[in-house]
Amino acid sequence: MEQTLILTGAQAAAEAARLSRVQVVAAYPITPQSKIPETLSGYVERGDLKAEFVRVESEHSAMGVCIAASIAGARAFTATSANGLAYMHEQLHWAAGARVPIVMPVANRGVGAPWTILNDCQDTISQRDTGWMQLYCMNNQEVLDLVLVAFKAAEKLLIPCMVCFDGFLLSHTYMPVVMPDGQKVDSFLPSYVPFHTLDPENPVNINPVIVSSPLPDPDGVLSPGYMGIRFRLQRSLEEALPVIRETGREFGELFGRSYEDPLFRYRTEDADFVFVAMGSVVGEASEAVDALRQEGVKAGVVGVRVYRPFPAAALCEALMGRRAVAVLEKAISYGYEGALMSELKAALYGKSGPAPVLSNYIVSLGGKDVAAPDLIEAARKSILAAQNGCPPDRAQWIGFPS
Numbered sequence: 001m002e003q004t005l006i007l008t009g010a011q012a013a014a015e016a017a018r019l020s021r022v023q024v025v026a027a028y029p030i031t032p033q034s035k036i037p038e039t040l041s042g043y044v045e046r047g048d049l050k051a052e053f054v055r056v057e058s059e060h061s062a063m064g065v066c067i068a069a070s071i072a073g074a075r076a077f078t079a080t081s082a083n084g085l086a087y088m089h090e091q092l093h094w095a096a097g098a099r100v101p102i103v104m105p106v107a108n109r110g111v112g113a114p115w116t117i118l119n120d121c122q123d124t125i126s127q128r129d130t131g132w133m134q135l136y137c138m139n140n141q142e143v144l145d146l147v148l149v150a151f152k153a154a155e156k157l158l159i160p161c162m163v164c165f166d167g168f169l170l171s172h173t174y175m176p177v178v179m180p181d182g183q184k185v186d187s188f189l190p191s192y193v194p195f196h197t198l199d200p201e202n203p204v205n206i207n208p209v210i211v212s213s214p215l216p217d218p219d220g221v222l223s224p225g226y227m228g229i230r231f232r233l234q235r236s237l238e239e240a241l242p243v244i245r246e247t248g249r250e251f252g253e254l255f256g257r258s259y260e261d262p263l264f265r266y267r268t269e270d271a272d273f274v275f276v277a278m279g280s281v282v283g284e285a286s287e288a289v290d291a292l293r294q295e296g297v298k299a300g301v302v303g304v305r306v307y308r309p310f311p312a313a314a315l316c317e318a319l320m321g322r323r324a325v326a327v328l329e330k331a332i333s334y335g336y337e338g339a340l341m342s343e344l345k346a347a348l349y350g351k352s353g354p355a356p357v358l359s360n361y362i363v364s365l366g367g368k369d370v371a372a373p374d375l376i377e378a379a380r381k382s383i384l385a386a387q388n389g390c391p392p393d394r395a396q397w398i399g400f401p402s
Contacts, residue, residue, distance in 0.1 A: 002184075007177045009170035012140045013079060013105040013163070014039035015177075016147030017049075019185045020103075022077040023192075024052045024069035026062035030084040031117045032167040033107035037079065059084035063091035063102075070100035071206060073194035075151070077102070081167060082109035082123045089127065092160075096131025096233060098207055099195070101154035103147060105163045107171040108279070108330070110366040118367025119167040121279065125331040125339050127162075131233055133240060134308040136278040137165040138264060140175040145251065146305075148180075149259055152189050153247045157240050159233075164307075166280045166330075168367070180255050188254050240309045262311040263318055264303030267293065271300030273383055274319060274356070276344065277328040278304045281363060281370065285328060288375035299379060304340065312347035319348065322356040324386035326378050329395075330364050337395040338362060357386035360395040374398050 014036045027037035043049035056062045066076040110116040137143045143165050150161040212225045245260050252258025266286050275285040282303035292299040302318050329338030341360040348355045359382040363370045385391050
């Protein structure tokens, strides 16, 4: 039956894995995600989760175990953070290319050097081009819900998915989380049916070395070469957003919390100025919006829940006609600006109608505090830039130097 518990984000991710009835858990610790496999190990030990719990020697091996398990037909799960995610980089490409529907929560943490255990999103943003879907959570309820949504969407699309949430700010912070009824979850997310089965009587060669040109398979069917396989993955990701939206709608019908919209919207109906952000900073931006409204500024927030595939059409619909937009990012593409800023510019380019003036703000790298007053000041600068018709020519850093 449904109940409300007080959980950290890491515990919420583990509960979602249990409710998903994962069959293989590959475990390697790294702060701040270590509580996820720790919690799952207890469930496996007590018999509350019938899964193979595989203790590996590295994050690279953890993803290797998940790839092999998924190819063999199991629902596979792991979690990581920061440099652990970077260590997986080769295997992330392999998982996407092999089209295995692994789901991996990532408790976002700054990447060394220098070392930090605190939060920013440089780890997952730097992996955005590996072919994985990426979902970003604003709170611990979304951590639990979006793991369930991710498994269903990934298994429909045969594309792996990261569920990203801020380290410590969510992973170690307790919040009320509604735990859905297990039977309802089973109806939403049935047992995984693999795309192909391993059969000794009908052997197949999985992910062999491949040439550039299409060749016929043993049955004479022309099969794509390397570029053709990459084209298929790109097409699948381009067509993934409607599947994610439909999955989010189905979730909402069963559990009352819809994720059909890839964006979170707060007070945007009449907004002239809008913050765009991902993750828990959306909450700080919402507080800033309430304060700006009291000053008479028509402000709103758009939170990006689905970052890959990129929701370009939804963002254009949400932002065209606004006067000013401040893009808040906990990561930067070194030598240029925030990745979300660049992609938002590309989405708006060439659209008919008045486009907003965009300003980019880098915030909270390595866990540096950012509060509503900081964002209010950023909003004022963005509005002034729009009034002058002169957007900043580079990303601005909030809270630095100090």
